[in-house]
Amino acid sequence: MRVVVLGEFRVDRLVPPLVRGGADVVVLAFAGLEAFLGPGVECGTLPTALSEEALLRLLGDHGADADIALPNLGCPGQEQFLPVYARAAARTQAAGRRMPVHSADFAALASDKVVLHRVAQARGWPVPRGVVCTEAGEVREAGRELGLPVLVKEARSEFHAGRHYVDDAGDLDRVSGEVTCPVLVQQAVEGEEYAVEFLSDVSRTVTWPVASLGRLDSGCAPGRRVRVAPVVLPARARAELAATVADMVETCRPWGPWQMDFAVTDDGRLQVIELNGRLGGVSNMSWVSTGLDPHAAYVDAVLSRSARPPVAGRVALELPVRNGLVLPSAPPGTELMPFPGNPANRGPHIGGYYRAVLGVPEGRAASVHEWLQALPPGVLLNSPAEMAAQFARGVHALRHGGTPCPARA
Numbered sequence: 032m033r034v035v036v037l038g039e040f041r042v043d044r045l046v047p048p049l050v051r052g053g054a055d056v057v058v059l060a061f062a063g064l065e066a067f068l069g070p071g072v073e074c075g076t077l078p079t080a081l082s083e084e085a086l087l088r089l090l091g092d093h094g095a096d097a098d099i100a101l102p103n104l105g106c107p108g109q110e111q112f113l114p115v116y117a118r119a120a121a122r123t124q125a126a127g128r129r130m131p132v133h134s135a136d137f138a139a140l141a142s143d144k145v146v147l148h149r150v151a152q153a154r155g156w157p158v159p160r161g162v163v164c165t166e167a168g169e170v171r172e173a174g175r176e177l178g179l180p181v182l183v184k185e186a187r188s189e190f191h192a193g194r195h196y197v198d199d200a201g202d203l204d205r206v207s208g209e210v211t212c213p214v215l216v217q218q219a220v221e222g223e224e225y226a227v228e229f230l231s232d233v234s235r236t237v238t239w240p241v242a243s244l245g246r247l248d249s250g251c252a253p254g255r256r257v258r259v260a261p262v263v264l265p266a267r268a269r270a271e272l273a274a275t276v277a278d279m280v281e282t283c284r285p286w287g288p289w290q291m292d293f294a295v296t297d298d299g300r301l302q303v304i305e306l307n308g309r310l311g312g313v314s315n316m317s318w319v320s321t322g323l324d325p326h327a328a329y330v331d332a333v334l335s336r337s338a339r340p341p342v343a344g345r346v347a348l349e350l351p352v353r354n355g356l357v358l359p360s361a362p363p364g365t366e367l368m369p370f371p372g373n374p375a376n377r378g379p380h381i382g383g384y385y386r387a388v389l390g391v392p393e394g395r396a397a398s399v400h401e402w403l404q405a406l407p408p409g410v411l412l413n414s415p416a417e418m419a420a421q422f423a424r425g426v427h428a429l430r431h432g433g434t435p436c437p438a439r440a
Contacts, residue, residue: 040105
């Protein structure tokens with residue numbers, strides 16, 4: 032069996048199970064990965080622009096006899112490939128090759144923020160108040176109508192780009208001249224940010240535990256906060272999330288991994304912030320908490336192998352560590368996993384920090400509290416109070432069964 036992997040995101044976690052399963056693997060990426068992946072894996076170049084015809088030619092060049100073309104999004108430049116993959120899937124199937132991809136409807140949701148907002152309004156999914164603008168002059172008026180602060184989001188932008196937090200009228204004028212329309216001007220939500228990862232196929236959607244990303248802030252940078260999984264959502268938000276996910280799956284037919292960022296306001300209401308047609312930054316916590324790596328589960332689904340449902344068995348506490356500093360050894364009975372990234376996806380390390388995830392069984396909470404309190408000042412980006420509060424929430428959730436988001440069986 033020959034598998035062409037399109038994209039480099041977490042290939043260190045995708046390629047090994049493919050190789051163990053007997054696949055002949057080709058990885059097409061933006062950066063050279065030969066040394067990183069080692070012998071036995073063929074590597075090629077993924078273009079920065081990808082049309083349907085270019086994709087089909089690429090597959091022909093690198094895998095004329097390939098059985099599976101495996102989209103693997105996650106690095107800058109790939110977010111907008113989803114609609115291309117959706118259009119090409121039927122043609123690859125006619126050529127005898129499988130390409131497990133999200134439907135065109137779901138690809139549009141996950142790659143276009145304006146489409147997501149409009150569909151959410153039509154379907155009744157809870158999203159922040161927003162105004163779609165097709166001209167720069169409309170942005171200023173939308174901001175005044177909604178009331179500052181607002182988020183200005185370009186419709187078709189890559190992750191970590193095309194998004195502006197605006198809390199000053201002068202900045203609103205500046206941003207309106209910088210963005211590429213159409214844009215969505217959206218009310219800035221006050222509350223806590225969460226994320227949850229899913230894996231869908233034609234018959235079911237499985238869910239990893241909900242992760243808390245901490246309190247929403249003007250920096251829009253959840254990777255710099257202390258994050259934890261699992262957590263318990265307020266009852267109202269939990270019910271709204273389950274209903275929204277069920278309707279998305281039923282009407283838009285995702286196939287593969289996907290992720291939702293959402294907020295819970297201070298009065299307990301759910302607000303969907305973003306939808307991604309890929310696994311994201313919380314997959315490290317998903318893996319540590321459940322023992323089931325979402326990337327490996329994706330490979331199992333592609334190869335038509337069933338995986339066990341993910342169930343939280345440990346608290347996964349993610350700590351942003353300053354570059355050049357090392358955390359002390361983890362307490363006995365726990366596991367500390369650094370995630371420095373790979374040559375093609377260095378992640379937050381560029382921003383002056385890397386993320387480490389501490390896996391904590393329920394019975395080890397007391398020793399971890401002591402370990403956190405004894406950390407040297409300045410090692411982490413965050414305060415001891417933030418660490419302690421997030422860890423306590425994870426322990427509470429683990430004692431109450433992990434409370435994953437309900438999904439269609």
